[in-house]
Amino acid sequence: xxxxxxxxVLAAALMMSLSACGGSGGKAETAGQGGGSGxxxxxxxxxxxxxxxxxxxxxxxxxxxxxxxxTKVQVEAYADGFDQKLAAGFGAANPPDVMYMWDFPTYxxxxxxxxxxxxxxxxxxxxxxxxxxxxxxxxDGTLYGIPAGFTTRVVYYNKKLFDExxxxxxxxxxxxxxxxxxxxxxxxxxxxxxxxxxxxxxxTYDLQGFVWSNGSSFISPDGKTIDGYMNSKETAxxxxxxxxxxxxGSAVLTGGKGQQSGDDIFKAGKIAMWESxxxxxxxxxxxxxxxxxxxxxxxxxxxVKGVLAESALSIAKDSKQKDLAWEFIxxxxxxxxxxxxxxxxxxxxxxxxxxxxxxxxxxKPYYTMLERSDxxxxxxxxxxxxxxxxxxxxxxxxxxxxxxxxxxxxQAVKDSERYMK
Amino acid sequence: xxxxxxxxxxxxxxxxxxxxxxxRGGAAPxxxxxxxxxxxxxxxxxxxxxxxxxxFFDWPIVGKVTFIGLGNYVExxxxxxxxxxxxxxTLKFAVLxxxxxxxxxxxxxxLLNQKVRGSAIFRTAFYLPSVISGVALAMIWSWVYSGDYxxxxxxxxxxxxxxxxxxxxxxxxxxxxxxxxxxxxxSMMLIFLAxxxxxxxxxxxxxSIDGAGKLRQFVSVTVPMITPTILFNLITSIIAxxxxxxxxxxxTGGGPMKATYFYAMYMYxxxxxxxxxxxxxxxxxxxxxxxxxxxxLVFKSSEAWVFYEGxxxxxxxxxxxxxxxGRVG
Numbered sequence: 001x002x003x004x005x006x007x008x009v010l011a012a013a014l015m016m017s018l019s020a021c022g023g024s025g026g027k028a029e030t031a032g033q034g035g036g037s038g039x040x041x042x043x044x045x046x047x048x049x050x051x052x053x054x055x056x057x058x059x060x061x062x063x064x065x066x067x068x069x070x071t072k073v074q075v076e077a078y079a080d081g082f083d084q085k086l087a088a089g090f091g092a093a094n095p096p097d098v099m100y101m102w103d104f105p106t107y108x109x110x111x112x113x114x115x116x117x118x119x120x121x122x123x124x125x126x127x128x129x130x131x132x133x134x135x136x137x138x139x140d141g142t143l144y145g146i147p148a149g150f151t152t153r154v155v156y157y158n159k160k161l162f163d164e165x166x167x168x169x170x171x172x173x174x175x176x177x178x179x180x181x182x183x184x185x186x187x188x189x190x191x192x193x194x195x196x197x198x199x200x201x202x203x204t205y206d207l208q209g210f211v212w213s214n215g216s217s218f219i220s221p222d223g224k225t226i227d228g229y230m231n232s233k234e235t236a237x238x239x240x241x242x243x244x245x246x247x248x249g250s251a252v253l254t255g256g257k258g259q260q261s262g263d264d265i266f267k268a269g270k271i272a273m274w275e276s277x278x279x280x281x282x283x284x285x286x287x288x289x290x291x292x293x294x295x296x297x298x299x300x301x302x303x304v305k306g307v308l309a310e311s312a313l314s315i316a317k318d319s320k321q322k323d324l325a326w327e328f329i330x331x332x333x334x335x336x337x338x339x340x341x342x343x344x345x346x347x348x349x350x351x352x353x354x355x356x357x358x359x360x361x362x363x364k365p366y367y368t369m370l371e372r373s374d375x376x377x378x379x380x381x382x383x384x385x386x387x388x389x390x391x392x393x394x395x396x397x398x399x400x401x402x403x404x405x406x407x408x409x410x411q412a413v414k415d416s417e418r419y420m421k
Numbered sequence: 422x423x424x425x426x427x428x429x430x431x432x433x434x435x436x437x438x439x440x441x442x443x444x445r446g447g448a449a450p451x452x453x454x455x456x457x458x459x460x461x462x463x464x465x466x467x468x469x470x471x472x473x474x475x476x477f478f479d480w481p482i483v484g485k486v487t488f489i490g491l492g493n494y495v496e497x498x499x500x501x502x503x504x505x506x507x508x509x510x511t512l513k514f515a516v517l518x519x520x521x522x523x524x525x526x527x528x529x530x531x532l533l534n535q536k537v538r539g540s541a542i543f544r545t546a547f548y549l550p551s552v553i554s555g556v557a558l559a560m561i562w563s564w565v566y567s568g569d570y571x572x573x574x575x576x577x578x579x580x581x582x583x584x585x586x587x588x589x590x591x592x593x594x595x596x597x598x599x600x601x602x603x604x605x606x607x608s609m610m611l612i613f614l615a616x617x618x619x620x621x622x623x624x625x626x627x628x629s630i631d632g633a634g635k636l637r638q639f640v641s642v643t644v645p646m647i648t649p650t651i652l653f654n655l656i657t658s659i660i661a662x663x664x665x666x667x668x669x670x671x672x673t674g675g676g677p678m679k680a681t682y683f684y685a686m687y688m689y690x691x692x693x694x695x696x697x698x699x700x701x702x703x704x705x706x707x708x709x710x711x712x713x714x715x716x717x718l719v720f721k722s723s724e725a726w727v728f729y730e731g732x733x734x735x736x737x738x739x740x741x742x743x744x745x746x747g748r749v750g
Contacts, residue, residue: 084693091482106696110483200589201676257588257673258567386695390503398678401591418500 042072043324044096046089048082048311052282053343060337064328071324095316097325101137101145102311105383108139112315115143117326124330128348132374137312139380145312146329149344151277152306152369153209155179155297159290161186161193161272170273170294172368176241179273179297183250186272194249197271198242198400200256204392205307205377209296210238212305212375218392223381226416230392231409238299239396240405247402277309278344278366295365295372306369307377311344384419391415472702480699493703504704506679507687510595514683515662517599522658523651526606530613531643544614551607559671562601563588566672588673591680598681601668602661609654616650617643648727656716663712684708 047057054077061073076096078085083103089095090110101107118124126134129147137145155170162169165186170179183195204218211217216234219226229235245251252271254262266274267287275296284291298304313332315325331337338346339355345366346352357363379385395412399405476494479487497504533544550558565573568586577584587597620643628638644651666685669675675682675690688708692701 087482087696107483201674253589256586256677258563258571259569259586259589390695394679397676401678415502 040070040072041321041324042074043098043321043328044074044076045328046076046078046082046086046096046099048078048080048100049343050077050079056340056343060332060340063337064331067331068324068327073328090316090318093318095318097316097319097321098328099314099316100148100311101314102309103379104137104139104144105379106386107314108142108144110317111144112317112319112322113142113144114146114315114326118143118146121326121330124333125348128350130347130349130370133308133310133347135376136308136310136380137314145314146333147347148311148313148333149338149341149347150308150310151279151344152308152366152373153206153275153277154293154295154365154369156266156274156276156281156284157292157294158266158269158272159292161269165272169292170297172295172365174294174297175300176297177300180241180245180250183245183273184248187250189249192270194252194271196245196251196273196275197254197262197265198246198251199262200253200259200397200400202393202396202400204389204396205309205379207239207396208375208377209305209307209373210241211235212307213296213302214238214299215302217375218378219381219385219388221376221381223378224420226388226420227413230388230416231406231413233406236405236409239399239409243399243402243405246400253400281362282342291362293362293365295368304369304372305375306373307375308370308373382420387419388416472705475699476702476706478699480697480702482696482698489699493700494707496700497703497707503679503682503687507682507684510680510682511663511665511684514595514599514665514681515659517596518602518662518665519655519658521599522603522606522609522661523654525603526609526654527613527647527651529610530617533610533614534617544611547610548607550605553605555605555667556671558601558605559668562597562604562668563672566597566601589677591678594673594677594680598665598668598672601672602665609657612654613647613650616647620646645728648723649729652719652723652727656719659715659719660712663708 045057045061047054049057054075058075061075064073065071076085082100086095086099086107090107095110101111104111118126124146130150133147133150134143137143137147157170159169165188167182167185170182179196186195187193208218211234214234214237216229216232216238218230218235220229242251246253252265254260254265254271260268262271262274263276263280263283265271266280267284267289269289281291281293296304296306313329315322315329319325333347335348335351338348338351345363346355346357352358352367358367379389382388391412392409395403395405395408398408477488477490477492479489479492529547533540533547553561565571566587568574568584568589571584571587573587574584585593587593624642624646625638628642633641664685665683666689669681669683669686670689673681675686684704685708688701688704691697691704
């Protein structure tokens with residue numbers, strides 16, 4: 001009988017521990033959200049960055065803790081699962097207080113409007129920010145995000161490979177036909193060396209720069225029409241160009257499943273030119289590549305246009321400590337913090353002038369491209385863009401695998417029309 | 422209460438004893454199954470029914486929830502080319518995967534059923550892949566299939582064959598997925614092995630006395646005797662084929678050009694990439710209906726081809742072959 005009693009006790013203990021788990025979980029949640037006890041406040045900050053960029057962000061958070069005694073910043077690195085985790089947080093009304101943000105059309109309903117904060121806070125010194133950066137964080141004229149960092153896209157080239165092939169280095173003001181010719185000359189199949197790398201899976205957002213440069217866009221300026229834009233002759237031409245380069249062998253497909261990423265192939269000296277934002281620059285230098293940067297080529301007779309990738313900071317509408325969150329954002333975009341952020345470009349002009357970044361030939365192209373980045377990206381123009389983009393991405397992918405751009409874009413427009421009603 | 426005398430804890434109060442007695446066989450069993458029942462209700466049945474409910478709603482994670490009746494189902498069938506595309510990919514996969522899976526598992530089980538030294542080692546070796554998590558399995562196969570550095574293409578190059586870039590080639594990626602999926606089938610093999618071990622030896626003996634060769638023994642004794650096992654494995658294979666997600670997600674991401682965009686992946690992306698929870702739930706319930714129908718059809722057909730030993734006692738049935746054993750013995 002004793003045995004039986006102890007078994008019952010065991011079962012009861014199991015149940016107790018089960019319910020205890022639920023209880024303590026609940027407590028942790030309140031502590032995380034409200035910090036009501038007064039002794040120590042915890043601010044939750046969600047980021048999509050990993051590796052070195054994440055390390056920098058953790059350092060900034062530490063500095064903030066030092067200057068704000070009694071505050072703890074919990075840096076939550078969501079990495080690839082950023083959207084899922086953030087959406088789940090909003091769905092459960094338990095989001096992080098401060099978060100990285102770029103997809104404002106999707107999330108703005110759950111974000112705190114920041115105009116009133118920005119207006120009454122003179123320390124922020126809005127005029128010091130690069131003009132235009134704020135446009136990315138606005139929906140219907142309301143500000144939801146403070147820019148924290150950005151990058152434009154440039155062409156990287158491997159000087160050694162150019163010299164070996166006897167090809168003169170590219171210069172600002174070059175054109176796509178020149179680019180293609182160079183890529184052909186820099187290709188050496190016997191060494192598995194290619195002129196350029198084309199991503200197997202492109203983010204259509206990044207391709208917009210090329211489409212704009214060719215005088216078209218994915219969607220009409222009012223965001224209501226895609227027919228005649230997404231499938232225009234110019235759009236198709238810009239995308240077909242890359243498909244053709246893969247077909248004629250002057251470019252190699254990179255970053256497909258089980259394939260090396262373009263960054264890695266460039267580092268290994270197997271592609272002479274590569275197109276990207278500022279993110280890999282530091283790693284190229286560390287890998288010992290003699291790397292140069294140059295602005296994007298032009299379509300003959302048309303102005304070059306660029307696309308901006310911006311990360312902003314937002315506050316959740318459900319946050320219980322919005323003032324503290326705002327303090328953190330201000331700290332995050334202060335001169336001192338921005339100088340710590342070497343993984344992307346400074347958002348403040350004063351910092352750029354002080355560090356003489358725009359004088360450095362390696363950095364200069366990013367700033368010339370910034371002047372060329374004044375088009376509005378498609379996702380800001382139509383709330384259903386994610387759905388349309390699903391078709392567009394598939395179309396672009398099939399171009400890189402050899403399909404005719406005009407045909408698949410026509411099909412993508414047809415398949416997307418139901419979202420445009 | 423003879424037990425009480427044997428019990429060392431005699432000093433316990435009568436009330437406590439009474440309590441113990443009442444509990445005995447009363448609440449205790451329920452207490453023990455409570456954690457499972459609780460888990461089943463809260464984590465399985467609850468979400469299951471909830472998903473049926475949300476399939477009638479436009480249910481984004483962020484934003485307003487609106488009731489749209491059968492809207493999701495209508496959109497799925499009439500307005501979404503990806504729905505049909507992914508369904509076709511899954512059907513193609515199932516048609517390739519299910520028969521191969523059963524043949525390979527049965528083949529391995531028959532090999533293991535031989536009386537050779539070290540068969541336990543082989544059994545462990547063949548079962549090992551099932552222990553590995555799907556993620557690790559995907560990593561291994563992505564190395565094997567790599568176009569430039571993969572071991573598979575290296576192996577082919579020895580014979581002068583230039584292998585394709587398996588995972589990035591629209592023609593080969595689905596085949597590559599089928600092969601990778603076949604690899605982790607240890608449990609199915611074990612079930613077959615158990616079935617094979619359950620066949621009485623005398624059946625084979627009498628068959629060989631009757632002059633049946635190995636092949637004839639396989640066709641006339643082995644296969645009929647393990648038809649119940651085949652039925653079980655067939656159904657689990659079909660379900661597994663329709664639910665294949667891990668490998669698609671990790672090995673190809675559905676690509677290239679949606680060549681491996683399984684229905685489960687389509688469903689997953691609707692829910693967790695595009696946050697259309699209601700639509701995705703509708704997708705899921707349609708898949709449930711497909712699997713249910715297929716399972717039902719297989720069960721129906723099983724009356725014609727599955728042989729249960731128990732049926733022998735109720736009188737003569739279709740399969741006469743195993744009766745041979747009875748005649749001789």
